[in-house]
Every structure is written in structure tokens, then in C-alpha cells.
Amino acid sequence: MYIMASMLTNAFKRLQISTISQIRAVSSNTAPSNDSLVITRKDWKFPPTYTKPREVWIENIDTIEEKKIGLFELHPLVYANMPRIDIIHQNVTWQKKYRWVSWAHTKTRAEVRGGGRKPWPQKGLGRARHGSIRSPLWRGGGIAHGPRSGKTHFFMLPFHLRIYGLTSTLSSKLAQDDLHIVQNLELPTEEPEYLNELIERRNWGPSVLIVDDTDYAPRNITAAIDAIQHVNIMPVYGLNVYSMLKHDTLVLTVAAAEKIEERILYHLHSDTKQQQAKFKLDQV
Amino acid sequence: MGSRQIIEKSLSMLKSLPRISLSNIRDNPGSRKNYKRGRGQHGGDKHGAGNKGSGQRQNYMRLGYETGNNPFYLRVPQEQYYRGHHHRRQYPPLSLNALQAMVDTDRLDVTKPIDIASIIKSGLYTIHPDQKHYGIQLTDEGADRFAAKLNIEVQWATEPVIAAIERNGGTITTAYYDPHSLFLLKNPKKFFETGQAIPRRMIPPPDVIEYYSKPENRGYLADPEIISQERLKLAQKYGYQLPNLESDPDYNMLCERKDPRQIFYGLEPGWVINLKDECILKLKDEDLLRFYAS
Numbered sequence: 004m005y006i007m008a009s010m011l012t013n014a015f016k017r018l019q020i021s022t023i024s025q026i027r028a029v030s031s032n033t034a035p036s037n038d039s040l041v042i043t044r045k046d047w048k049f050p051p052t053y054t055k056p057r058e059v060w061i062e063n064i065d066t067i068e069e070k071k072i073g074l075f076e077l078h079p080l081v082y083a084n085m086p087r088i089d090i091i092h093q094n095v096t097w098q099k100k101y102r103w104v105s106w107a108h109t110k111t112r113a114e115v116r117g118g119g120r121k122p123w124p125q126k127g128l129g130r131a132r133h134g135s136i137r138s139p140l141w142r143g144g145g146i147a148h149g150p151r152s153g154k155t156h157f158f159m160l161p162f163h164l165r166i167y168g169l170t171s172t173l174s175s176k177l178a179q180d181d182l183h184i185v186q187n188l189e190l191p192t193e194e195p196e197y198l199n200e201l202i203e204r205r206n207w208g209p210s211v212l213i214v215d216d217t218d219y220a221p222r223n224i225t226a227a228i229d230a231i232q233h234v235n236i237m238p239v240y241g242l243n244v245y246s247m248l249k250h251d252t253l254v255l256t257v258a259a260a261e262k263i264e265e266r267i268l269y270h271l272h273s274d275t276k277q278q279q280a281k282f283k284l285d286q287v
Numbered sequence: 288m289g290s291r292q293i294i295e296k297s298l299s300m301l302k303s304l305p306r307i308s309l310s311n312i313r314d315n316p317g318s319r320k321n322y323k324r325g326r327g328q329h330g331g332d333k334h335g336a337g338n339k340g341s342g343q344r345q346n347y348m349r350l351g352y353e354t355g356n357n358p359f360y361l362r363v364p365q366e367q368y369y370r371g372h373h374h375r376r377q378y379p380p381l382s383l384n385a386l387q388a389m390v391d392t393d394r395l396d397v398t399k400p401i402d403i404a405s406i407i408k409s410g411l412y413t414i415h416p417d418q419k420h421y422g423i424q425l426t427d428e429g430a431d432r433f434a435a436k437l438n439i440e441v442q443w444a445t446e447p448v449i450a451a452i453e454r455n456g457g458t459i460t461t462a463y464y465d466p467h468s469l470f471l472l473k474n475p476k477k478f479f480e481t482g483q484a485i486p487r488r489m490i491p492p493p494d495v496i497e498y499y500s501k502p503e504n505r506g507y508l509a510d511p512e513i514i515s516q517e518r519l520k521l522a523q524k525y526g527y528q529l530p531n532l533e534s535d536p537d538y539n540m541l542c543e544r545k546d547p548r549q550i551f552y553g554l555e556p557g558w559v560i561n562l563k564d565e566c567i568l569k570l571k572d573e574d575l576l577r578f579y580a581s
Binding site for chain 2: 053054083084085086088089091092093095096172174175176178179180181208245248249251274276
């Protein structure tokens, strides 16, 4: 018992140590190389009340070597909120289910061919009584309570659970150093090897999701991404919990990070009855 | 969503844990119940429904049925106090306490006249005009603590409520809206998107004309001269000093009233609001002007 307790306290001590290093928001081992760092302090419409904004580096992707372009602030309500694993899980299940139509199908005793005639008389043969050779008891008979096709699994997750799903995922990505901010998406070449090497050198994990605020991107990056299966690009309006989890690293442009922040803060501070009303169930 | 220390601690714990991915997330334990009918030792036998009878078969008799006796609920003759209550006009209550809370939390802009549209816009109060709701009844709960100065228009108010508003230098009007106008006030955007002209507000039905014509109720059909006399009378009755309205810097705002045929502040009946081009189409035709004139 005592050993268990001491192990636990040791574990907690280690945790405390990692808390201190947590304060540096997005990590990098390389020190800023150039002197002209752009440090942005932001004026939010809803400034953070109790927590400090998270500071992250703005990186470049036009060279393979990482260069720090500037410092950038992220709102803690969006990027350092409570990482609720259960809400993330509910979002993922919802995303899988709402568009899932199950086409599994079985025939009932009425739909199986034949079986209209009584196989043998009710009495006098010493055999079990049966009315149809397609009864569920028979081999080759119909299926009782089997799956019927075209069953939809659609449901709507409550609006705020969807919002908190996004903030939880973004926060956990940032806390685990899997979220990077880049200035823009300009690449010097459209060769996929360049992007592959950049990802490997910066330790971004094999799969990367790149998010921009527009739904058109520079030619070079789209050509490079087309050739690599596990690197994908997406506009802000397509951002979702499932895709963020499916990819190891999330790369946001500065504009995209700001847009996400603005939209989520707007919904967190507004009357959302309208959004919730549409899928509200009448009963119970 | 958790206190600050807990958020910081969770985020720092995440830092030393494996990356969250599709394969290592789960819901809270016990959040889903698996409804299965157990067999044998797992709750089998009678499945908790008891032995024999209507309990097991779950074909219960209807509530109050006494197996053929004249049931108790029918034995006593009825006196129908509430006969036809669903045809009456309903005024869902809003207390002065709740109104004060709306002002304190910036859900209401007191620099402008307040009507049912702005109160519904706050998101803390709603009505259903299709369920015979005819607007706001302002109740006197929290009248002693009420401290906001505002120009408010409600559909029903009592004497202590009027006194509480006027004691603070504000003004109150009671005004009638027909259900169609209330639909427009509840969701103006939805109506403007249809591209129809703003209709006229209907006059009140005969049984409430008297209420809305009385200066004691601050009715919108009453004579303003008599209302100002009544304000003084009420101040004397409740024993407070009536703030002088004429010397108030917000005099124009406090005295702004809608026309008896008008639904929205600043918009006249007959106008069309074009949300797409962000413009207002006003009336020019003589016949239409005559029709919409109050």
C-alpha cells in the first residue's frame, strides 16, 4: 500500500514538472533565427477573463529548415479549454452515425419463397405441429426480428456538444504539440518530396491536416498534397473532430486560426436557441 | 467547463500522455446503459415482473377504474371553474426581478425604448402567440429592488408595477397586439425575409378596449394629459417623489410611443424591408397611404 502511494506521489511530482514546461505553448527546439520577430497582441471581442492567452510561434513552410516568423496569441476558451475526452468521443460517434444508412437486410417468413401449404396434418402422425415450411424454426425459413434495410442512424448531437467537441480537440492538439501555425501556404516547389522531407524534418508525424480559411490554395501545395495520400487540406468551414483526430498533426494558417477562434467565440457568447431548436425532439 | 486549475492540470497531463487519436478515446464509463433481457441467473425467471396477473402481463386497468363500480372521480358532480380556459387570452408573466437581471447583464439596451421584441431578443423570455399568448404580463415580484430607468411597453401591468417603474423615473405603457403582430415581433427577421409589407396593428377586442383606454393602466389609447395627472396621483398614493420627466436628459427617449397602428419602433405599416439590399421601400401611392393611415 505504502509503495503504491509513493509511486503515485512520484508520478504527480513528475506531472508538476511538466506543468511548468507547458507554459511555452507550441514547442520547438530551434531558437528564433532572425531578429525581426512579429509579436501580435490581440484585441478580442470577448477577452479571456481568468486564463492567459496561449502564445504560439508562427512558422514558415517555404524552407525545410524551420524559421520562426513571429509570436501569436490564441484564445484560451478555444485553444486551452477543458479537454473532454468523452465529448470528443461523442462527436466522433455522431460523425460516424449521422450519415450511416444500414443496408443489412433479411427476409421474413412472408417474403421467403413458398411455405403456403401446411406440411403435414395437425394430428395423427406423431410429429410436431407445423403450419409452414418457412417458419423461423425451420432451416431455410424466414428470420424473426432480423435487420431490415434502409435503417438510418441519423441523430443530431446538441449544438454545444459540437462546439465543445471542437474546442476539446483543438485544446488537446495544442497541449500535445500537434498544432502548428504557419504564416501562409506558399511552397517553393510542387514536388511531393519537398513536403515529405519538411514533414519528416519537423517531426510532424506522418499524417498532416492543413487548414486554411479559404477553399482555394496555392498551386504548389495542392499539387504536392495530391500526390501524398496522408496529407490533406481543408477549409475552415470543413473543420471537424473526426478529421483532426485522424491526422497526427494539425497545421493552421494564421487566418484560419483566427477564423476558427472568431466563429467559436461567437457561438459561445450568443443565444443559440435557434440552432438547437431545429433538431429538438418533441417527446420527453 | 471545469475550473482553471483542473484545465491546466488536464492539459499538462495530456502533454505526457500518448497522442489522442481515433483509437484511444472513449465515453465516460456508465454513460450508456445496455438494455437486455437477461436469461437464467442474469435476471431471468420472471424478469422482475412478478408472478401472474396484470402485473406480469402489463395490461393494467386504466387509471381510476374500479372494476365496474361508479368510479370516485365520476361520483362527485363537477363544477367547471376552468371551462373554456383554453380560449382565454394568456399573458405569460415576467417579474421585475427578471427584468432587472436582463438590464444588469446587458441583455437590454435601456437607452432605447423597450418593447416585447427587444425582451424576446434577450433570449430569456419567450411567448407562443399560437397558444393564445398575447404578450408580457409584468409582475411585481422584486418591485422594491427595481432600480432601472427605462421606457417599457408591456401588454399587462398592475398598479405596484407601474409605481415601481415610475418611481425610478421611467415610463410604462400597456399596449395590445393581435397574434399576427406578435408573430412579427417574436421573429422580425423571418417576416422581413418573406418580402411582405408590414401590416397594421389591429385594434383590441371589445372586452379589453376599456383596459387599454384607462389612464390608470397607462393604456396606449388613453389621453396623455390624464396619464401625467395619474402619474402624480400614484406617486402620492405610494409615497415617493415623482422624478421630473421634462427636465430629464433622456426626455425624448422616455416619451417615445408607438402609433396605435404601428408594430415596430421606427417602421411604419405598409413599408417593405429589403434585407438583401439593406434598404426600406416606403409608401408613395395615395390610396395605400390612405389605407395604412391610422
